[in-house]
Amino acid sequence: MSILWIKNGRVIDPANQRDAVGDVFAVDGRIVAELSAEQQQQAEVIDAGGQIVCPGLVDVHVHLREPGQTHKEDIRSGSRAAAAGGFTTIVCMPNTSPVADNSGTIERIRNSAKANSIVHLYPTGTLTVGMKGEALAPIGSLKQAKVVAVTDDGKCVQNNELMRRAVEYAHMLDLVVMDHCQDDTLTKGAAMNEGEWSMRLGLTGWPAAAEDIIIARNIVLAETTGAHIHMQHVSTKGGVELIREAKKRGIRVSGEAMPHHAFFTDEACKDYNPNFKMNPPLRTAEDREAVIQGVIDGALEIIATDHAPHTDYEKDCEFDKAPFGVIGMETALAVCLEVWHHSGFLELPALLQRMTEQPAKLVGLPAGTLSPDAVADVCIFDPNERWTVDPLKFQSKSMNCPWNGMTLRGRVKHTIRAGERIWDGEQILEPSAS
Amino acid sequence: MSTTTTWRHKDLTSIERLTREEIETVHHYAAQFKQSLGRTQKKLPTLRGKTVINLFIEPSTRTRVAFEIAAKRLSADVTTIEEAASSLVKGESLRDTAEVIQALNADLIVMRHRSPGSADYLGKILNIPVINAGDGAHEHPTQALLDTFTMKERLGDLAGRKVTILGDILFSRVARSNIWALKKLGAHITLCGPATLIPESFRSLGCEITHNLRAALADADVVMLLRIQHERQASTHFPSLGEYKALYSLNEERASWLKPDAIIMHPGPVNRGVEIDSALADSKQSVILEQVTNGIVTRMAALFLCLTKANELNNAQAPAQS
Numbered sequence: 202m203s204i205l206w207i208k209n210g211r212v213i214d215p216a217n218q219r220d221a222v223g224d225v226f227a228v229d230g231r232i233v234a235e236l237s238a239e240q241q242q243q244a245e246v247i248d249a250g251g252q253i254v255c256p257g258l259v260d261v262h263v264h265l266r267e268p269g270q271t272h273k274e275d276i277r278s279g280s281r282a283a284a285a286g287g288f289t290t291i292v293c294m295p296n297t298s299p300v301a302d303n304s305g306t307i308e309r310i311r312n313s314a315k316a317n318s319i320v321h322l323y324p325t326g327t328l329t330v331g332m333k334g335e336a337l338a339p340i341g342s343l344k345q346a347k348v349v350a351v352t353d354d355g356k357c358v359q360n361n362e363l364m365r366r367a368v369e370y371a372h373m374l375d376l377v378v379m380d381h382c383q384d385d386t387l388t389k390g391a392a393m394n395e396g397e398w399s400m401r402l403g404l405t406g407w408p409a410a411a412e413d414i415i416i417a418r419n420i421v422l423a424e425t426t427g428a429h430i431h432m433q434h435v436s437t438k439g440g441v442e443l444i445r446e447a448k449k450r451g452i453r454v455s456g457e458a459m460p461h462h463a464f465f466t467d468e469a470c471k472d473y474n475p476n477f478k479m480n481p482p483l484r485t486a487e488d489r490e491a492v493i494q495g496v497i498d499g500a501l502e503i504i505a506t507d508h509a510p511h512t513d514y515e516k517d518c519e520f521d522k523a524p525f526g527v528i529g530m531e532t533a534l535a536v537c538l539e540v541w542h543h544s545g546f547l548e549l550p551a552l553l554q555r556m557t558e559q560p561a562k563l564v565g566l567p568a569g570t571l572s573p574d575a576v577a578d579v580c581i582f583d584p585n586e587r588w589t590v591d592p593l594k595f596q597s598k599s600m601n602c603p604w605n606g607m608t609l610r611g612r613v614k615h616t617i618r619a620g621e622r623i624w625d626g627e628q629i630l631e632p633s634a635s
Numbered sequence: 636m637s638t639t640t641t642w643r644h645k646d647l648t649s650i651e652r653l654t655r656e657e658i659e660t661v662h663h664y665a666a667q668f669k670q671s672l673g674r675t676q677k678k679l680p681t682l683r684g685k686t687v688i689n690l691f692i693e694p695s696t697r698t699r700v701a702f703e704i705a706a707k708r709l710s711a712d713v714t715t716i717e718e719a720a721s722s723l724v725k726g727e728s729l730r731d732t733a734e735v736i737q738a739l740n741a742d743l744i745v746m747r748h749r750s751p752g753s754a755d756y757l758g759k760i761l762n763i764p765v766i767n768a769g770d771g772a773h774e775h776p777t778q779a780l781l782d783t784f785t786m787k788e789r790l791g792d793l794a795g796r797k798v799t800i801l802g803d804i805l806f807s808r809v810a811r812s813n814i815w816a817l818k819k820l821g822a823h824i825t826l827c828g829p830a831t832l833i834p835e836s837f838r839s840l841g842c843e844i845t846h847n848l849r850a851a852l853a854d855a856d857v858v859m860l861l862r863i864q865h866e867r868q869a870s871t872h873f874p875s876l877g878e879y880k881a882l883y884s885l886n887e888e889r890a891s892w893l894k895p896d897a898i899i900m901h902p903g904p905v906n907r908g909v910e911i912d913s914a915l916a917d918s919k920q921s922v923i924l925e926q927v928t929n930g931i932v933t934r935m936a937a938l939f940l941c942l943t944k945a946n947e948l949n950n951a952q953a954p955a956q957s
Contacts, residue, residue, distance in 0.1 A: 400836040401651075403751035403773030403808060473752030518728060519750035521771070 204228050204240050205620050210249025210581060214256060215554035216570035225254055227577030230619035234573045247622075249581050252614055255553045257289025257320075257578030259560040259569050260530060262354070262379075262433060262457060262505035265291075265322075267313060268306070269298025274510035274598050276310070279530075280318035281596035282508070284624040286530040287613040289578035290321040290561065290568040295332070295348075296355040302327040302338040304346035311347065319623045319632055321578070323349045323566060328367045328378065334358045337367055344374045349564045352379035354433060355480070357415055359385055365422055372428035377455075377564055379431045380419055382440070383481065387411035392521045394467040394482040402470060404521060407482050413439040420447040420454055429453040431563065434507050436462045436481040438491035445500035455563060456501035458555075460529055460536040461603055462492045469603065475516045475523030476603045479509065496555060497546050503560040506533045510599030528602050531595055535609035538584055543610055549584065577620040586612040596629060640664075642944040646758035646765040647937050649774040650815035658816055661780050662787060664936035665929065668708075672932065682711040685742040685942055689715040690732070691768070692723060692748045697903055697927060698768050698777070702745045705934035711742075711942075733757050743942055746770075764941035772806050778902055779812035781933035783820060785926050786857055789898050794821030799851045801826075801883060802861035802910060804833045805872070809902045810861060814840050827851035828883055831872045848883055852892040859900040860885060860910045876909055885911045890920070898922050 205227040212223050226236045226244075236244060265279035266272075274282075276293075283291050293310070295301030301310060307324050314322040326343030330336045332353045340351055351371050357380065358364040364380075371378045388411045393399050395406025416432055420443060423430040435441055435456045444456040461479065466486050469477040477483060495501035509526025516523050529536075537556065541547040561569030568578060589608045592600035616624035623630055640663055641656040650658070671679055687706040691699050699715060706713040716736075718724060723732055729748070736744055744761065746754055747768040754767035754774075769775040783793065790796055798817055804810045804826050814837070817824050824842045826833050833844055845851050852858060863879055873879050885899070890912075893899075899911070899921045907913040916923060 395834075397836045397839045400834050401811075401840075403771050403811060405772075406834075473755055514728070517730060519748070519753045519756060521750045521752075 202229055202243070203620055204236065204244040205247070205577065205617065206236060206241065206244035207247045207249050207254055207579065207581065210252050210254035212254045212571070213550050213553055214571040215550050216256070216558040217572055219571070220550050225571055225579060227617070227620040230577055230621070232571050232573050232575045232577050247581065247615060252581050252583050253549060254579060254581050256557040256569050256571050257580050257616065257618065258287045258534065258556045259290045259566065260288050260505050260508070260533070261292040261503065261560045261564055263291050263293050263508040263530065264296065264510065264526070265293045266510060267297060268309060272598075273512055275317070276313045276322065277317040278596060278598045279508070279510070280320045280322060281629050282528070282530045283320045284616045284618070284629060285596045285613065286532070287534050287580035287582060287616050288320060288530055289580070289616060289618045290323070290566055292323045292325060292349060292564060294352065294354045295325050295327045300327055300332050301325070302330055302332065304339070304342045307343060307346035307348055319629070320618055321568065323564070325350045325352050325379070327351065328353045328371070329358060329363065332356050334360055334363065337363070337370060340367070340370055340374060340376065344376055348376070349566065350377045350379050350431070352381065352433070354379060354381045357381050357383040357385065361418060364418070365426065368422050368428040368430060369426050372426060377429045377431050379433050380415070381433050382412045382415035382419065384411045384414045387414070392478065393470045394484045396467060396485055398467045398470055402473065404470070409437040409439055409484065409488065412437050412481055413443060416440045416443050420444070420452055423447070423454050424452045427453065429455070431455045431457065433457050434459045434462065434481055435495065435501055436484050436488060436492065438488045441491040441495035441500050445495065445498070448500065455503070456495065457503050457505050458492050458496045458501040459505065459507050460533050460540065461527060463489060463496070463540045464536050465489070465603060470520070473520040475518065475520055476527060476601050476605065478520060478523050478525055479507070479527050480525035493540060493546065496541060502555065503563055504533070504537055504555045505560065506530050510597055511601045513600055516601045526601065528595070528597050528599055531597065532590055532602060532604045532609065534582060534613060535588070535611035536604065538611035539609055542584065577617060579615070579617040580613060581615040582611060582613045584611050586610065588612050642940045645941070646754070647776055647941055648754040648758055648765060648767040650776045650779050650812045650819070651774070653819070655819045658780065658783065658819055661933060661936045661940065662784050664939055665780070665784050665932040668932040668935040669929070677708055678710055679708060680710050681939060682706070682709040682942055685711040686740060687711045687713045687743050687745060687938065688736050688741040689713060690721070690736065690744055690746045691715060692718045692721070692746070693769070695747050695768070697930065698747065701927070701930040702768060702934050705931050705938055708931070709935055709938060711938070729753065729757070730760055733761055737761050737763055743938065766937055766941060769808055772808050772811070774812045775808040776812050777930070777934050777937050778809050779816040780937065781926060781930045782813055782859065782900060782902070783816045784933050785900065785922055785929045786898070788925070789922060790856055793817065796822045796856045797825065797854055798822050798857040798859060799825045799827055799855040800859045800861065801848070801851065801885070802828050802832070803863055804828060804837060804861070806832070806864065807861050813859065814842060825851050825855070829873050829879070848889060849892050852889060855893060855897055857898050857900060858885065858893065861902065862904060863906060863909055880909055884909060885915060887912060887915065890915055893920070900926060902926065
């Protein structure tokens with residue numbers, strides 16, 4: 202019997218509106234309301250005095266590059282990066298090689314997760330065959346293979362008729378469709394946000410309209426089909442406003458904010474550092490404020506990272522030739538604390554809700570709460586500890602992080618997956634073989 | 636012309652980073668080198684023993700040749716590498732290519748490349764100076780230096796002068812570099828051409844934008860034409876060369892809207908009959924060939940400053956060692 206007693210922390214469990222100094226107990230990997238006197242004597246005790254104790258964080262948007270691109274990341278390293286960032290549940294995107302558009306590849310990912318992942322890992326499947334946007338993927342088989350959502354993330358289905366059928370079909374199967382909103386006709390050769398900085402740098406601009414047009418399309422399709430469409434990595438003011446308005450009209454859409462869009466603006470590209478190149482791109486100050494506000498008022502109900510690893514030699518090149526994407530799981534909590542909490546915008550329970558309960562609910566995962574009998578996934582952090590982001594210390598295989606060298610406030614001290622400590626604030630604690 | 640000279644850079648990658656004094660320093664040395672052009676013995680010993688590599692990853696004639704001649708006039712050894720003949724076509728990264736060139740004991744690299752920011756990237760990687768000979772739509776600093784040098788020869792001080800840049804601004808590194816240079820030298824800039832080729836964001840650099848050609852020409856001291864790129868006519872930016880010509884080509888009638896002493900410039904290569912009527916390109920108002928000649932002396936000045944002044948600077952800043 203394994204017994205865990207987390208003492209004296211400020212326990213914040215948004216799903217149960219709990220926010221008080223107290224204790225959290227786990228027995229055999231599940232949360233319990235209390236320990237018997239005998240159990241107390243046997244328990245492994247973690248003193249969380251002065252720290253925050255919350256459900257393990259949930260990230261529904263990560264790229265683990267397995268199978269096929271394991272020089273960038275794999276399930277083993279990616280799950281350790283998650284643990285170091287306080288995440289205990291992650292959802293990986295299907296743009297692997299081969300792409301996860303068939304149940305065999307999903308099975309392969311799930312098998313690897315069983316062997317290699319130290320956090321709970323859930324796969325997604327594609328919307329279309331080969332992510333080519335030409336024919337429906339076997340979404341029913343993917344569902345049977347236990348994908349938790351379908352998405353062509355990294356690409357966007359351009360054919361509106363096909364997208365309509367895809368969302369209708371996924372709706373029948375009760376699967377959320379996650380969409381990467383990008384009108385390809387407006388982004389040919391684009392490397393960064395279109396605006397003053399793209400003009401100054403001579404880089405081809407990526408207009409906000411390319412994102413807003415697809416968000417508007419998806420709202421129309423969600424309204425007419427009744428399906429739930431989730432807008433991934435919303436980066437524009439127009440996009441946030443469209444989603445907010447659609448929700449007011451009762452349409453089943455949801456939205457996701459990324460730490461990097463809430464932290465940086467396109468000015469960050471001024472030195473042509475490809476660690477500031479991602480898709481969608483960093484936008485203007487006005488867009489950044491809209492993303493921050495969207496998270497505050499719930500237009501964007503979840504925060505996810507879009508953790509997208511690339512090796513240094515892939516990123517060390519001319520800006521327009523570099524691949525899109527940045528890693529973010531190991532910095533997300535601190536960045537979100539800086540953007541929303543230390544700034545005074547959100548109390549901790551509200552911020553943590555968007556990183557635990559809400560994303561778990563979005564895709565129907567058994568995670569994101571400290572309710573009795575829930576799986577004992579816990580994140581313990583010091584919201585005020587300052588630390589400097591050192592890419593050499595990442596658990597991720599890659600170092601393409603825009604916060605490299607910056608000092609952030611908020612440090613994960615312990616990560617607990619199913620009652621077992623997997624991160625102690627400095628290093629990964631390898632799970633005992635079972 | 637200023638006699639106090641300033642140069643604080645290892646590389647010349649953009650005009651944006653230069654001060655007015657540094658631009659004037661280039662002009663100062665260009666004027667000195669221009670005096671040597673009339674001699675029978677044109678070669679100066681200034682850069683003897685130095686090796687200059689021209690790394691041209693995008694086609695170019697006049698810039699490449701001007702740099703070659705400039706280096707040779709200063710007695711440097713110069714080798715040109717073009718994309719087709721480089722290992723880049725075999726998939727070698729730009730970093731590796733550049734480090735190989737440095738390891739071959741080159742003293743300076745002149746680079747033209749399609750990717751914006753590639754010259755800055757190279758400058759950060761290498762210890763030797765890098766001169767940007769055009770990086771995508773970002774900058775073409777030596778073009779702006781020679782253009783402003785040419786304007787000053789004709790007009791004197793550029794403060795308060797009005798310069799109209801006409802044509803494809805969006806894709807033009809020449810426009811961007813000239814805008815930075817002209818702003819620093821105190822000139823007023825008007826951009827003119829089809830709306831699809833002039834993003835409104837250029838106003839943030841202090842430029843005026845008009846789509847009315849007559850208004851743009853009426854009080855200009857300089858009209859700078861930019862090459863309309865044939866390859867773009869099939870894209871969505873304008874309907875046809877014919878329509879561009881109908882709206883924005885500089886012809887005899889439109890040239891009569893200019894002040895009589897206004898000058899006409901073009902960085903080349905000229906599409907005769909598209910941006911400008913053939914006769915106008917050869918008229919007394921045109922300084923197109925002077926630009927080419929000044930392109931040599933300006934680049935001599937750039938090479939000289941990057942190879943000598945930058946070293947002096949480095950030595951001055953290096954901690955005393957015995």
